[in-house]
Amino acid sequence: MINIYVSNFKDFLKNFYTKMTEYHAERERISEQYAPEFAKSAVAEIDRKANHDFKETETKIRKMHNEICEMLSISSVPTVESLTADRLFFDGSAKIELTPEIVKVFVERYSENPTMLALIKTWLDTRHKNDTNYISVKSCISTPEEKAKIYKQFADSALALCGKIFSDGSSQLEIDSFADEHFAAALYAKIGSGMNLADYKNARVPEQAKHLLDDFKIVSGENPFDFHFKSVTRRTDSV
DSSP states (O other), rough: OHHHHHHHHHHHHHHHHHHHHHHHHHHHHHHSSSSSHHHHHHHHHHHHHHHHHHHHHHHHHHHHHHHHHHHHHHTTTTTTOOOOOOOOOOGSSSSOOOHHHHHHHHHTTTTTOHHHHHHHHHHHHHHHOGGGGGGHHHTOOOHHHHHHHHHHHHHHHHHHHHHHHTTTTTOHHHHHHTTTTTTTHHHHHHHOOGGGGGGTTOOOGGGGGGTTTTTGGGOOOOOEEEEEEEEEEEEGGGO
């Protein structure tokens, strides 16, 4: 499974890696071909560009993650429009007992519909709270909070890798392996494709959801790592 937002994180890293590879090669070329007194200003300009691109990439990752948190916050508020006819199985209208296998089918069907998932979870907690037969079904339902936590894991990993790229401590293989869909399959299963979040991108944030996922947002200065680009030293928490 591919998640569109995690894919964007990876694209940011790929683009930054390409630029930094070019900067390092250019810096090396200047150092070899120019006398120190002439190379100094050229190298300083490369350093300036590298710092700018580093800050810009960090900002893109942080901004996208925080936007994801905003959209997840909005999605956490149930809406009548998101309810389907299948709600009758879970709102007490239909007097039908559903097996764990059938409930799991509904969970998979509505994996991108937070309102229906919340209704199903409430039904499970009410009707089968202590029923061990339904434990595996409950574990398949991801709350907005759980999704925000997983997205933050991806974003934190992207920021750390961004720093490694900046300090010339990464490789193409490491970039290609970021958020591998096989290695991170369990995480992708929890957050889904992310396609449904676009429905909340320009929506008004309900009062009760405004600060719901603030704890999962990434603020400037949260990355504790120190990174260096050749002769240029900077802290990632200075952005």
